[in-house]
Amino acid sequence: MTEKIIEYVEKFVKLTDDERQQIGHCFKEVKIKKRQFIVQPNFTTKHRNYVYKGAFRAFVVGDGGQDHTINFAIDDWWITDYNSYIFQQPATMFVVALEDSVILQIDYETEQELKRQNHKFETFFRIIAERGLAFQQRRIISNLIHTAEERYENYVSKYPQIVQRVPQYALASFLGMTTEFLSRIRNKRVTKKS
Amino acid sequence: MTEKIIEYVEKFVKLTDDERQQIGHCFKEVKIKKRQFIVQPNFTTKHRNYVYKGAFRAFVVGDGGQDHTINFAIDDWWITDYNSYIFQQPATMFVVALEDSVILQIDYETEQELKRQNHKFETFFRIIAERGLAFQQRRIISNLIHTAEERYENYVSKYPQIVQRVPQYALASFLGMTTEFLSRIRNKRVTKKS
DNA sequence: TATTAAAAATGAAGTAGTTTAAGAAATTCG
DNA sequence: CGAATTTCTTAAACTACTTCATTTTTAATA
Structure with a gap:
């Protein structure tokens, strides 16, 4: 089951058999039931999570109690605060x-140790951080430039599997609008004026 | 002048004298006049830029011609697409x-070579990518949770030097509102109804 | 397979933020 | 310095999106 992680890492850095073994052992498989939390406010996040199979949502709760989705993750994505x-x-x-769902977790200390020991693992984590950064940048741009409807259309065309x-x-709440408004967009029945 | 870069890098990784020399030589000092562009659409960005002294703005131009600020950078910050x-x-x-302004530039190939040669430099770039990622995450959250006025107040209290x-x-345009609306917020004179 | 709970749809009324337009203030630079 | 350009302010009309309240649909679970 950790083979998928190894495969993932090897998209970015070539590993020897030993290294493949080593990184494989650092991830633990954990089964998570629907509605179960893997990160909660006020607790320090001890793991980086790779989604082997399933779907997750990261969100924050605003002062008014409304929740705001920060990220989704499905198979083959990472998620963490x-x-x-x-x-x-x-x-x-x-x-x-x-x-x-089924996730593969690495804990913070283990990750630090991996990076310290082997330049290649450092490279791997550098690359995924950079890609994450670039990804977030695109999202910020999209949110600034587009209307609610455009954001929805773009997201559907880019991530239909998630939608x-x-x-x-x-x-x-991920796209920055209310569920009522999204419902209206989807059903193309925009409020008419009085 | 590259001493400030070295000092910056050493906040994250300890270097030997040789390494300090080495990274210092990788950055070139460039003077930039007000209104001069250092990145433009359709050209591949060849440099990562450290602002030694001055101020920059990164922005995109939307379909309607309005521009949207993606980032600011002043002394001791990085900026690039x-x-x-x-x-x-x-x-x-x-x-x-x-x-x-005065910036210190490293070019893409040189950066790749640095990271390849020395684990410490790889670590440095990994750390700044991670921090950038975390920073962007906070910005996305802030944009989703807060009203225009709150975003402004928060930004002023966090980055008064930039403001x-x-x-x-x-x-x-950075905070996702019009200049007219920001003017009103600043002058606390909100439109009254008819 | 009925029952309850959760999610989505719909409408009407309200509001945060935009648009447009025009004048005032501040900077730039010849 | 003085003219030109850029930036900021103000106000009124407008609109994209929210809020609230209710109903319908779908999904979860006994």
């Missing part, structure tokens, strides 16, 4: 399973 | 000097 994980400080986010698997209210 | 730089593909952003140095229209 990065501010909590990389600085080892209390989380502000929740991460919850949207389906029964199919996540509830509408979660998608709406 | 990361999607262009890390994937070495054509930029979508402009990066322009808001003041006469003082950048023009209002640029700050407004």
